[in-house]
Amino acid sequence: MASYSTNEFKSGLKVMLEGDPCNIVENEFVKPGKGQAFNRVRLKNLKTGRVWERTFKSGESLEGADVMEADMEYLYADGEYWHFMKTDGSYEQLAADKAAVEDSLPWLKETDKVTVTLWDEVPIAVAPANFVELEVADTDPGLKGDTAQGGTKPATLSTGAVVKVPLFINIGEVIRVDTRTAEYQNRVKQ
Template identity: 45%
Template sequence: MASTADFKNGLCLEFNHDIVTIVEFQHVKPGKGPAFVRTKLKSLTNGKVVDKTFNSGEKITTARVEKRPHQYIYNDDMGYHFMDTSTFEQIPIEEKLIERPELLKEGQMVDILIHDETETPLGVELPPFVELMVTYTEPGIKGDTATNTLKPATLETGAVVMVPLFVDQDIMIKVDTRDGSYSERVK
């Protein structure tokens, strides 16, 4: 059990017969009336985001969720397959439980959220940035740097990311997995 004073981003709760995580929260103390907490809750089972207001001091049941390191191996019609690096046990996970599956590269390390009581996987957390090779992009025009123009680039995983004009084919780039955007070139 926890109260609204214990809220922090990433805290997992049992809410409406579901397991949710707090995406963002805000304590509000109006001039008149009791204090309350506005939250955005994301379901770990179906990915829906819900706005919910809690009264200040309200008791909430927390869910025990563990992050376990796994290595991405491959995907097929059964889902995406990951291997536990300590036990070498493989588990398949559905595509809907992965935030940005198009950025997964074979051999990449990820964290899998697993519910402690039922031992079921709830989601896959990619690292904040991944380094991927650009396999195809149109060549940039020399001297066209007056504006902050972007062009599409296809990466080794098949994902398409908008990159600046100076990025060419066969260049390693860093991609932000939270929003799928270009971050920087890898030296």
């Protein structure tokens, strides 16, 4: 894999840092007066999702990381691994471990389309679609006529996720949720 010097750093570039693949979020070139320049870089660790802030001397370099994203369909879980299939026509199947899927588990429904981050062809992260449709598994009984007040109540979805929903939502109904904010969007007519 090629290595990249600080002046090639740009947001979206995938590099290795401390053994983990990272995505460069922001790269700021700083040159104090006539002094030595440096780069203040924010990188997102693609395995943990944590954002690191590091300072590099200008001209320093980092190994590139063989990271790519693939559109895949979630198939099933076997208790240890979660299985996904590529939707590019190859039908290639890959298994992801718990660390890779953990963050998206609340939104993962079989046959849903997801984006899988592959590092050296191994899944390291799974991102659900921005909006998913999930069935309400449990919530307090609906209160008719209370819609105008805009009150909310917690509802447990089929995946186990808990989101706030309007009072008129009942068990068995399907709702649309924004996975980035875990917010209820609307009721989906079946």
